[in-house]
Amino acid sequence: MNVFSYFHAEIAGALGRLAAEGKLPAGLDLAKLVVEPPRDAAHGDLSTNAAMVLTKQVGKPPRAIAELLVAALRAHPAVTEATIAGPGFLNWRLKDDFWQERLKDILAVGPAYGASDIGRGTKINVEYVSANPTGPMHVGHARGAVFGDALASLLAKAGFDVCREYYINDAGAQVDVLARSAYLRYREALGEAIGEIPQGLYPGEYLKAAGQALVQCYGDKWLGKDESEWLVPVRDVAIETMLAMIKDDLASLGVRHDVFTSERALHASGAIDKALATLEAAGLIYVGVLEPPKGKTPDDWEPRPQTLFAASRFGDDVDRPLKKSDGAWTYFAADIAYHLDKYRRGFAQQIDVLGADHGGYVKRMQAAVTAITNGGGSLDVKICQLVQLLDNGEPVKMSKRSGTFVTLREVVEEVGKDIVRFMMLTRKNDQTLDFDFAKVVDQSRDNMVWYVQYAHARAQSVLRKARAEDPAADLADQALAAADLTPLVDPSELALIRQLAGWPRLIESAAEAHEPHRLAFYLYEIAAQFHALWNKGKDDASLRFVLAGDTRTTLARLALVQAVGFVIASGLDVFGVAPVMELR
Known part of the structure; x- marks a missing residue:
């Protein structure tokens, strides 16, 4: 059960009954009605703004509406107290047995708990990573990769039909530079001394693999030939080699994509010309001269007549x-065609996960999607800010140009896939993130990933201990769900149950906001409450999870412990992180 959705329906039902009695108008718009936890837990378990948001429709003061609703709430069998706060907010408390029953909801489905159908199977496309295929992934790419992958999993858990996509930027000047750099390594692979890498080419040794691949494909066929002869075939092999390296890097991080779309293929198919012809037919493309911008001059401004989109x-x-000055399409033109292609594949809802340097691209792409789909498509652009790589607080420098950058693979090999994934989600995507090699493996409360994993491992340890002490006891999930849960009356136990019961609501709200980082903070709070409850048992033996001679209380508390493990596992699954069974 989603407690908040349940009481939203109860409030809506009460409003319907009041309308039938002639006390309120019929057909009220409830779109802004919200049921949520009160800002101050001292005010109750749940709160609603119903009276506040309906006052204009009803034509009565909020408090008058609240007085009608509070009577309905007080009559609800699960409600112990309902009060009106301020100008008309409604707060209410629920009986202990209502919260105790929520553990049965969790135990019935295990780590699947929290799954929702709010997406109703709506198709949504999440495009992420989409790095230029000019080298291996670096730690900056890791953030967008993890964020996009976790967001896709979150949306899937909320009931959306998700497509994970990678847009291969394999057109433009950068892949020609890649081809020239690979050709140099090709000559090296054939025994030539190439000396220092010329300025303007990619210097990284990772391109030696492309040189070897070229030798395997062509032998010495292109040696000594003019660039006009070898550029295209060398470029094709270099891109293929780099893309295989990128896919391997992503696999090391547990990141997967359903679809890889090539920018070059868009150019070759004529999709760009067709898409822009659609805009031109709608009167949205013209030739004009842009006014010089105030402040910093953007890269795409030129004081000359240009082909412009009326963004x-x-x-x-x-x-x-x-169009560029040489008549070639800009990247923006290709992106318009690409997003139209996604729309025509059935994805009216689209999400692009972009790097920190794409902030200025957001408005133009959203404008383009609205225009090219005639208002039928929507685009949310999530910018992932920079990752500052540290080691014991000292910056770890990286430079893609010099070939000395720290690769994604190196980071994964240093601390492990799961730590990288979790830590990349401990800040909102539009905030800079510090990734300190020393701190992410530190076993302390300040390390979120360790603290959450420790809670899961501790839950498993408690369950193992209980089985060892009473091998004959039935501690299966079904048995725990059927246990008498009324012994769970300590305020800390009930607070933890309330927190666990909020998981379905969090999944829905985080999915709707496209903010997977919310899950990290929720899991951290679950871990904190669970650890605190365990510590209370150290100080007060009557609060221990396993009580010798008190099977009834023990089973109830083990049900709570198992529920904690399931909810943490559910969240870690969205993050693509394996829950730890024990910590060494």
Whole structure:
């Protein structure tokens, strides 16, 4: 049960009955009605703004509406107290047995608890990583990769039909530079001394693999030939080699994609011309001269007649160029065609996960999606800010140009996939994140991933201990769900149950907001409450999870312990992290 959805329906039902009695108007719009925890837990278990948001529709003061609703709440069999606060907020408390029953909900489905159908199978496309195929992944890419992968899992748990997509930026000048850099390594693989890497080429030794691949494909066929002859075939092999390296790097992080779409294929298919012809037919493309911007001049501004998209008609600050000075399409033009392609594949809802340097791209892409889909598509762009890599507080420098950057693979090998994934989700995506090699493996409360995993491991330890002390006891999930849970009356136990019961609501709200980081903080709070309860048992033997000679209380508390383990495992599963069974 989603407690908040349940009481939302109860409030809606009470409003319907009041309307039938002629005390309120019929057909009230309940879109803004919310049931949530009160800001101050001292006010109760649940709260609603119903009276506040309905006052204009009803034509009565909020408090008058609240007085009608509070009577209905007080009549509910699970409610012990209902009060009106301030101008008309409603707060109420629930009986202990109502909360105790929620453990049965958790134990009935295990780690699947929290799954929702609010998505109703709606198709949604999440595009993430989409790094240029010019080298291995670095730690900055890891954040977008983990964020996108976790967001996709979160949306799937909330009932959406999710497609995970990677857009291969395999067109443009950077892949020609890649080809020239690979050709240099090709010559090296054939025994030439290439000396120092020329300025402007990629210097990383990772390109030696591309050189070897070229030798395997072509032998010495392109040696000594003019660039015009070898550029295309060398580029193709280099891109294929780099993409295989990227996929391998992503696999080491547990990141997967359903679809890989090539930018070059869009160009070759004529999709860009067709998409922009659609905009032109709608009168949204014209030739004009952009006004010089105030302040910093953007890269795409030139004081000359340009082919422009009327982005300002759809919320952008200015209109945007679609062609370069040499007549080639801009990246923006290709991106318009790409998002139209996604829309035509059935994805009216689209999410792009982009790096920190794409902040200025958000409004123009949202404008383009609105225009090219005639308002039928929506785009949410999530910018992942930089990752500051540290070791004991000291910066770890990286430079892709020099070839000395720290790769994603190196980070995973240093601390493990699960730590990397969890830590990348401990800050909101638009905030800079510090990743300290020393701190992420520190076994302390300040390390969120360790603290959460320790809670799961501790829960498993308690269950193992209980089985060892009474091998004949039936501690299966079904048996625990059938146990008498009324002994769970300590305020700390009930507070923990209330926190666990909030998991379905959190899944829904985080999915709707596209914010998987909320789960990390929720799991941390679950861990904190569970550890605190365990510590209380150290000080007061009557509060221990396993009580010799008191099977009834022991089974009830083991049901709570198992529920904690299931909810943590549920959250870690969304994150793509394996729950730890024991810590060494």
